[in-house]
Amino acid sequence: MIITKQKDFDELLGMMDGQDSVFIVGCGECATICRTGGEKEVAEMSSKLTEKGKTVTGTAVINAPCLELDTRRVLRQNKVAVDKTEAILVLACGAGVQAVAEAVNCSVYPGCDSLFLGNVFRHQHFYEKCSTCGECVIGNYGGICPVTRCSKSLLNGPCGGSIKGMCEVDNKKECVWISIYDRMKKSNTIDRLSKVLPAKRHSAGTIPGRVINGA
Numbered sequence: 323m324i325i326t327k328q329k330d331f332d333e334l335l336g337m338m339d340g341q342d343s344v345f346i347v348g349c350g351e352c353a354t355i356c357r358t359g360g361e362k363e364v365a366e367m368s369s370k371l372t373e374k375g376k377t378v379t380g381t382a383v384i385n386a387p388c389l390e391l392d393t394r395r396v397l398r399q400n401k402v403a404v405d406k407t408e409a410i411l412v413l414a415c416g417a418g419v420q421a422v423a424e425a426v427n428c429s430v431y432p433g434c435d436s437l438f439l440g441n442v443f444r445h446q447h448f449y450e451k452c453s454t455c456g457e458c459v460i461g462n463y464g465g466i467c468p469v470t471r472c473s474k475s476l477l478n479g480p481c482g483g484s485i486k487g488m489c490e491v492d493n494k495k496e497c498v499w500i501s502i503y504d505r506m507k508k509s510n511t512i513d514r515l516s517k518v519l520p521a522k523r524h525s526a527g528t529i530p531g532r533v534i535n536g537a
């Protein structure tokens with residue numbers, strides 16, 4: 323899922339400066355789990371904007387705003403409120419914001435910052451384990467990703483700077499190379515680590531990505 327955090331409220335007000343009416347869109351998937359754009363956060367945002375003198379013309383929490391056809395359908399269902407608003411504030415990731423922007427003519431603003439593709443460990447604990455590099459190489463590392471989880475993205479062993487098992491770049495994070503070693507030892511594949519792998523083909527992850535009918 324996409325991990326988001328809500329933008330600072332004053333920053334949001336600054337973006338919408340001079341526009342008095344706003345429609346708020348939330349997200350029923352990732353932003354709901356992150357508590358940045360679910361029903362509760364949309365209602366809270368509506369109250370805060372109203373207190374600041376904005377007219378909230380309506381709200382909608384779309385199941386997943388990144389599903390563009392669904393987003394267009396929900397905005398059409400809210401046509402009266404959308405047509406009379408000067409701005410739409412989207413409490414979702416950047417993909418959701420753009421799905422809304424491409425469906426309407428008024429100003430569209432992001433209410434959140436998109437942080438990373440995250441795994442959910444437990445309630446409100448999110449970890450980045452894959453940075454969608456375009457060519458997955460974790461079969462070489464016991465199913466653990468050094469591209470994302472090593473601070474230096476090292477592919478041929480650790481840097482040697484780890485202190486008491488923690489990363490020298492970020493001492494709150496375990497050195498992933500210890501996890502890779504332990505994991506490969508358990509699966510009797512540790513010999514594979516002695517093979518020197520070529521540099522990663524970063525061109526596989528060029529942006530913007532596009533897949534149509536599987537290609």
Ligand code: SF4
Pocket residue numbers: 451452453454455456457458459460467468469470
């Ligand atoms: S190698 Fe690439 S695709 Fe595979 S987990 Fe790591 S970042 Fe994601």
Ligand code: SF4
Pocket residue numbers: 471472473474475476479480481482483484485488489490491492496497498499
């Ligand atoms: S200490 Fe470990 S995780 Fe940190 S940069 Fe070095 S090898 Fe990577």
